[in-house]
Amino acid sequence: MIVAEHLCKSYDLGHRRVRVLHDLSLRVSTGDFVAITGRSGAGKSTLLQLLGCLDTPSSGEYRLAGSPVSRLSESELAEVRNKRIGFIFQTSHFIDYLDLVDNVALHGFYAGDYDEPACRRRARELLTDVGLAHRLTHKPAELSGGERQRAAVARALFGKPDLILADEPTGNLDGKNSAVFASLMRDLNRDGITILMVTHDTKMAGIAARQLDLRDGQLKAAA
């Protein structure tokens, strides 16, 4: 699913050039569940940005499901994000002026063949699957933290992705909601979806089949 070889990413900060990732290589097979841990500022978000096709590497090669992502144009990258990847973030951002169904159906808005009734139908089904059937017409501000993160899972699944990228998904959840979220992730992985999760939470990292540690711009097997 993911083949990343010798990835480098550096940023220009005025006179200084900051190297975030250095000669990073990673292989993730279809159906894998990988957790990446690392200190703050280790470059976890940058790695997720590259793997999620939101940015391109300074050098190196990245192939997602066989496509050479590092050489795709802006609109091709957007299409990959829309069709192949689902994101779950630490802060489950929603659009405040849309109800939950429209928020979950947002993928459809940017899909080439947008069919609003069909998109809304699918969003309702996904929200029902994550136990939010009673919240369909609610605005995001009316949901609890746990409900928002479950809605974020529904949204990530909307485009029927091959890969889910989760960035500190339980960072804002209490123990009970973290456990619910962990079991949701396990179920998705069992259904064949590849999951790559960045987390601080060792308990959460523990549910992954493989754990990696991001240190000095490179990935190493976690101790």
Next chain:
Amino acid sequence: MNHPAWRYLVSAARMWRHHRLQALLSVLGIVAGVSGLVTVMAVGEGAQRELERAISLLGAGTMVVKSIVDDERDSRIMMERVEAVRRILGTELRSLVPISTYQRNLLAGERYVDGAKVIGTDRDYENAYQLRLHRGRFITWFDIKRTERVCVLGWALARDLFPQGQPVGQQVRIGRHWYTVVGWLQPKVQADIEISDFELPEVDRAAYVPITTIAADRSQIPLDELVLNFATEADMIKASGAVQRILEFDADGAAFEYTMPIELLRQKLRMQRIIQYLLGGITVVMLLVGGIGIMNVMLVNVIRRRPEIGLRRAVGATPRDILTQFVIESTLVAVAGGVAGVLVGTLAAFGVAALLDWPVAVGAGTLGLGLAVSAVVGICFGSYPAMQAASVTPIKTLNQA
């Protein structure tokens, strides 16, 4: 509707509905600017229409010469000179209307009208003032030639004298003589045109008689007014010097008052236009302020909605999609302001008409321009914030709390 533009429009409408106060604050400037624009345009269009109406009513080549009779002077245009003007100018003149006005008491049966306006004139008067007959005929060449005691009555005057019946064929005593009524004019809607000291005659309350009949001394008929009508305004201006020389030549220092109503109207409109340009300048400034208002709100929006932008990018939006979304949002709110501005401006234009007594006209072009200008302001001033939005880096914004 599945067109992308429609989808963005619906999305923008939802966003502004949710953030009503922001929408209101961002459009105030546009409302002021567009309403100013509509008012200014309405004043301009009203002035133009007034000019056109005056031209159709008087003819562009109409010149009025008046006798001056006051405590110091007694300059009267004499009928014999009028004939000289007719002979010399010949075919350049379309019509030449001598007018001699009197105040007379009128009597018909039991009915009596005190101090009515009696106009001694000839047959050209009918065309010069575009009179329409309800019954009968106007003064003819024969009436002038044979000094017939006939008269034509204005609509209201005839109604006063003959409340029940038909005036044509009846006898009316004008001053000390009896006249036969030969014509009855249609009521004339008085054109609401003010041209400096030039007044259109009160057609409805006047009686018209052959000028040769009413004058006491037929060899020396003094006129109050002479209306000359040329084919074009240019002909009139060209001939005006000659007219003056013929009328005043060897006339014991007589001097008359020459008026070109269309020229006077043009002068008045030129004054209005200067004020219009000043207001137009203020309007442009207001539109700029309105545009800056929208830009300000949209820039704040971009900062506030960075997570939304990141989210949209993550689910498949390109920077171009984000740019389009923000431009449509700013354009929608600006056009909404434009609609409000058009309404306010229309009301303001009629307010101007009522307060300053200026002619105004709100045409479809004015309304269309108001909306188009607001859309252009929305697009122009929304573009920079939209470019800022399109350049937002997604992941960083998504990790913001």
